[in-house]
Amino acid sequence: xxxxxxxxxxxxxxxxxxxxxxxxxxxxxxxxxxxxxxxxxxxxxxxxxxxxxxxxxxxxxxxxxxxxxxxxxxxxxxxxxxxxxxxxxxxxxxxxxxxxxxxxxxxxxxxxxxxxxxxxxxxxxxxxxxxxxxxxxxxxxxxxxxxxxxxxxxxxxxxxxxxxxxxxxxxxxxxxxxxxxxxxxxxxxxxxxxxxxxxxxxxxxxxxxxxxxxxxxxxxxxxxxxxxxxxxxxxxxxxxxxxxxxxxxxxxxxxxxxxxxxxxxxxxxxxxxxxxxxxxxxxxxxxxxxxxxxxxxxxxxxxxxxxxxxxxxxxxxxxxxxxxxxxxxxxxxxxxxxxxxxxxxxxxxxxxxxxxxxxxxxx
Numbered sequence: 001x002x003x004x005x006x007x008x009x010x011x012x013x014x015x016x017x018x019x020x021x022x023x024x025x026x027x028x029x030x031x032x033x034x035x036x037x038x039x040x041x042x043x044x045x046x047x048x049x050x051x052x053x054x055x056x057x058x059x060x061x062x063x064x065x066x067x068x069x070x071x072x073x074x075x076x077x078x079x080x081x082x083x084x085x086x087x088x089x090x091x092x093x094x095x096x097x098x099x100x101x102x103x104x105x106x107x108x109x110x111x112x113x114x115x116x117x118x119x120x121x122x123x124x125x126x127x128x129x130x131x132x133x134x135x136x137x138x139x140x141x142x143x144x145x146x147x148x149x150x151x152x153x154x155x156x157x158x159x160x161x162x163x164x165x166x167x168x169x170x171x172x173x174x175x176x177x178x179x180x181x182x183x184x185x186x187x188x189x190x191x192x193x194x195x196x197x198x199x200x201x202x203x204x205x206x207x208x209x210x211x212x213x214x215x216x217x218x219x220x221x222x223x224x225x226x227x228x229x230x231x232x233x234x235x236x237x238x239x240x241x242x243x244x245x246x247x248x249x250x251x252x253x254x255x256x257x258x259x260x261x262x263x264x265x266x267x268x269x270x271x272x273x274x275x276x277x278x279x280x281x282x283x284x285x286x287x288x289x290x291x292x293x294x295x296x297x298x299x300x301x302x303x304x305x306x307x308x309x310x311x312x313x314x315x316x317x318x319x320x321x322x323x324x325x326x327x328x329x330x331x332x333x334x335x336x337x338x339x340x341x342x343x344x345x346x347x348x349x350x351x352x353x354x355x356x357x358x359x360x361x362x363x
Contacts, residue, residue: 033106040079046071106138119143124236158192241270
């Protein structure tokens with residue numbers, strides 16, 4: 001038996017985040033993200049038509065006291081890695097253990113689950129940070145009677161406009177219930193997808209110019225990264241339209257009939273986002289085809305030049321090879337002007353072939 005061929009050093013893979021959940025019972029609260037060791041922060045915004053109040057309670061009892069009427073409460077919980085604190089919140093608000101598991105599972109696909117006392121939703125909040133990088137943040141919304149729980153990984157979010165509408169009394173939000181707040185938060189998440197679409201459009205335009213100007217291997221790598229990014233965004237965004245349809249068709253008492261009209265507007269935006277994502281997906285795939293086509297054209301140009309040079313020098317090499325043979329009785333070998341005649345023939349052939357190729361527009 002022959003020797004086994006070496007294939008190089010095997011680099012160990014990073015531990016999978018899914019290994020944290022392996023073997024655990026369903027409903028076990030296990031944070032699956034990479035933003036660990038962050039203490040949970042709670043910010044509460046209570047409001048009604050007459051005013052609002054902002055608070056940041058530090059204990060669970062104070063938080064739970066905000067869940068009932070007469071005010072509508074927006075309870076924002078930032079930081080999901082504090083599993084014990086998240087478990088206490090879920091227990092006091094009466095959330096199903098499976099819901100609590102999905103709240104801290106950052107790999108969870110967008111979904112909507114309806115329970116008798118509440119509606120639970122998981123979404124991806126996408127935004128572009130200061131370094132022009134795409135950030136995908138796991139976010140969970142729980143709609144209760146007169147209360148909306150928001151669980152998010154980082155303090156930064158896309159809800160600044162909703163807060164301004166509450167605190168500065170823009171629009172109708174202060175005169176409506178928690179179902180309208182749930183709609184407003186979901187609408188902000190979907191509307192911010194358009195900023196992500198602009199980000200993708202800009203990247204595609206830059207790569208298109210690079211493909212035509214300088215189709216280098218670095219450009220090919222960036223195209224591959226763009227394709228992966230578009231597919232990742234599509235996986236996060238595509239299910240949202242079906243979830244909004246479910247909210248429109250639901251008979252759950254927490255969502256009023258008047259609010260469903262506004263969810264239709266979110267559905268329109270979601271459909272537009274999905275159509276655009278599909279277009280960008282096709283464009284990203286065509287970018288690689290354009291890259292390969294341009295590289296092939298460049299290679300053809302190189303081969304064309306080499307072929308022309310070979311075509312010019314082949315007859316010259318033939319003549320030089322004939323008169324380079326060491327025979328004593330070659331007819332032109334002792335001709336007085338033979339050297340100059342051969343040079344004249346070779347130069348004439350060279351110039352004649354250049355003129356011929358130029359007329360054919362090959363050079």
